[in-house]
Structures are given as C-alpha cells and as structure tokens.
Amino acid sequence: MRLNKNIIGLILGPLLFLVIMIFVDAEGLSFEAKCILASTTWMAVWWVTECVPISVTALLPIVLFPLTGGMDLATTTAAYGHKLVFLFVGGFLIALAIEKWHLHKRLALNIIRVTGSNKSRVILGFMLATAFLSMWISNTATSIMILPVGLAIISQLKDDPKTIENENEVFGKSLMIAIAYSASIGGMATLIGTPPNMVLAGVVEESYGIKLNMFDWMKFGVPLSSFLLIICWLYLTKIAFKFKNEEFSAGKEEILRQIKKLGSFSNEEIKVLIVFALTALGWIFRGSIETIFPMIDDTIIAIFFAVTLFIIPTKNHKTNTTTLLVWNDTVKLPWGILILFGGGMAIASAFGKSGLALWIADLLQNLNDVSLFLIILIIVTSINLLTEVTSNMATTAMLLPVLVTIALAIEVHPYFLLVSATLAASCAFMLPISTPPNAVVFGSGFLKIEDMFKKGVWMNLISIITITLVVYFTLPYVFDMTAQLLPIN
Secondary structure (H helix, E strand, C coil): CHHHHHHHHHHHHHHHHHHHHHHCCCCCCCHHHHHHHHHHHHHHHHHHHCCCCHHHHCCHHHHHHHHHCCCCHHHHHHHHHCHHHHHHHHHHHHHHHHHHCCHHHHHHHHHHHHCCCCHHHHHHHHHHHHHHHHCCCCHHHHHHHHHHHHHHHHHHHHHCCCCCCCHHHHHHHHHHHHHHHHHHHHHCCCCCCCHHHHHHHHHHHHHHCCCCCHHHHHHHHHHHHHHHHHHHHHHHHHHHCCCCCCCCHHHHHHHHHHHHHHCCCCHHHHHHHHHHHHHHHHHHCHHHHCCCCCCCCHHHHHHHHHHHHCCCECCCCCCCCCECCCHHHHHHCCHHHHHHHHHHHHHHHHHHHHCHHHHHHHHCHHHHHCCHHHHHHHHHHHHHHHCCCCCHHHHHHHHHHHHHHHHHHHCCCCHHHHHHHHHHCCCCCCCCCCCHHHHHHHCCCCCCHHHHHHHHHHHHHHHHHHHHHHHHHHHHHHCCCCCCCCCCC
C-alpha cells in the first residue's frame, strides 16, 4: 500500500507540472505565474503523498523556479537564508543547551511536583510541564523527554496495593495522550514553539512587509494556548477518562525520588538558565530595547545568546567539553525543518513576485458573498483534517500563500485567515502519524489507534470551535486591526 502511494506521488507530481505548463493558458495568468503554479502543484503532490522526504521536496524551488523562468536563482535561494531561519537556529541551539545539561528535566519534574498526588492533578502537572517546555523546545524533543518520567509514574501506580483493577491502564492511556496533546498545544504559544508559527511570520513579512515579533505573537498565543490546555485537561480527566480512585501517593514519591537523583543545580544548569531567561526577556521587551538599538530584531537576540553558549566555560570535566555548547552538538539541529521552512518562504516570495497571488485572488471574487466567520470555520476544519495525514509545516508552507490571495479577494485583513490556518495546523489529535508527539506516546504501548481516534476526534472538534471563535472575536483586539485589506508587496 505504501509502495503504491509512493509510485503514484512520484508520477503524479511531474505529470501535473507538465499538464499545467503545456495546456493551461488562462486569461490574466502570466508565464512566470504559470511556472510557479505548476512547480507548486508538483511540490504539493509530493508533500501530501510523502513519496520523498518532505524536506527534499522543499528543495525543488531551487531547481524548478529558475529553470522554468518563474523566479531567478538568486531570489529563490535567498528565501532559504531568510532571517527567520536563523531565528529558528538560535532557538534550537538554546534548546540543545537546555537538553544537554538536563535543565529541561529539572524544570518538568518540579512543575509536576507542585501539582500534587491526585491523579487528575498529576496529569495537569505533566501537561503544564510539557506545554511550557514545548513553548521553547521542539514538541518532538519535549515529548521524548517527558515520556520516561510518565512511564515511571505509571509503573508506581501499578505497584500500589490500593490500585483498582484496570485503573493503571486507564491512567496510562490518559497520561500518554495528555503528554502528546499538551506538546502540540504548548508550541502554539510562541513563534519558535512550532514550525507553522514561523512559516506564518515569514509569509506575513514576505507578503506585507510586517514584522511579527515574539511578544506580538505571545500576547495572543499564550492566552489561547493556556485556555485550550485547560479545556483539554478537563476533557481528558472528566469526560474521556474517569478515575475510580483519584489518590495516588506513590506518584509524588516517584517525582521526589527523581528530583533527589538530579541533585542540586549544577554550575552549567544555572548558566544555561540565565541565558535562556535573558533570551526570553529580550524577546518580550524588544520594543524597549529598540529605543537604544533601533536595528534590534528577534533573530539578532536569539543568535547573540546562542553564540554566548559557545563562549561561556563549563566546570564539568566529565563531558570533555570546555564550553556549554561545542560545534559537535550542532549535529542534533533539525536541519530538515530549516530547509522545509526555506522552501515555504520561496513559495511565498514567488506567489507575490510572479503575480500568481493576484491572479488567484481574481478567481476568488465570488467569496465576497460568504461570511467571514464561515470562511474561518471552513479553513480551520479543512486544515485540521488535512494535517492529520500530512506534515503541519508542509501544509502551512503550501497553503498560507494561497490564503494571502483569498484575503485579497474577499477584502479582509489577512490575519483572520493566516492565523486560523496556522493554529489549526497544530491541532491534529486523532492519529499516531498526525504529529511526532502522537507517534512518540503511541510507541509507549499503552495506546491503540482506536484509543487515539476516539479521544482525538472530540479534541479536534473542541480545537476547531475554540480557534474559530477566538480568531473571529479576539484577534482584532489583540493585534489592533480591523477586517480590512492589506496590500501585497
């Protein structure tokens, strides 16, 4: 089945490219725009079918855009060096330092410790810890780190003589799902928390010349993420799973044991924590810093503090490193995500420069008669379901440039559509393949596909309703905007 899907994708992508190049001759569609349309169609097929790695597909613009005449090579490759790519790099390097010196585990365990020994509260603690770490560290790395801690807690419940039959299984399923969901939800809170948010920032700057900084997004993302996290916790502990015996004293004992095992803060942990805190403060108070350094940017802040990690010395001689990070640590950077992001930026740039965006907008004039609320609902629902079977970053890289043109066609502020799509891309809860966190917890052995689907379909519905309402009613106030058109660069 997999092989057939791959073969179909490999053939269908280039075939549709040739069909568009040879036979499509629409009124108002320039030759350059046709080239970009054909190339993007090829990429979309390969991204959806995943017949080759999605990051490899993201390299196609470097070949197709210049050879077809859609966009020159210099402009195309410049997209892969977009400043937001380096914001990613800086954020990932800081995350690597946090993981290297086990600061993330200490933070997570202490958050869980504070929430208490009640089963529902234990799950809340895990969700808060996972969500907080996912704001700064990739949701994949976060879920991988939290999973062993969760399994240790479950094993303690199994040994508890007070445990009611099958209670361990119920708790295990709920905790695994809670970790996966909170990793995805937490990433929505910051620009670097999840790749779709970065794609959004890149598309907004490329299309409209507007810089969406970290603090601007957090004003909207943190409250939304927090609200959705609480709703998710209530759903999992009060509706999806019910515990006959809520008390779980062994859980607190296990957390305290693991905290004791970590010992006191190491010199390296303190240094990394300071760098992390200064980076976050720099992003939050960038507006004030701009009065002194007008050229300051989130990317500059991230790279500056990332560089300091290679300078600050370490007193730990067991690691055979002289500084908090060494160059060999960078092999762990998610280079595939960086390339994928660059490919998305290349598409966004090409849509605007070739005139394809305006051509698509002309085709969509009839959408003027459809209410904005309904359009948002359709976008959120469609992308939510699409990302169940495709990469959320590939989906946003493929669709956000199209949504730019739809916003132009219906004459509304593009944030309504772009933010809706971006948030929806992070809310795939039904299948193990939907997101890396889902796959990580599925590998624990506690869950079946049936479990994830039955619980996830309701969580998907909750996220669709929540995102639609929040975007429609609160987005204009947070970003001080109206439902007005923004001109494309």
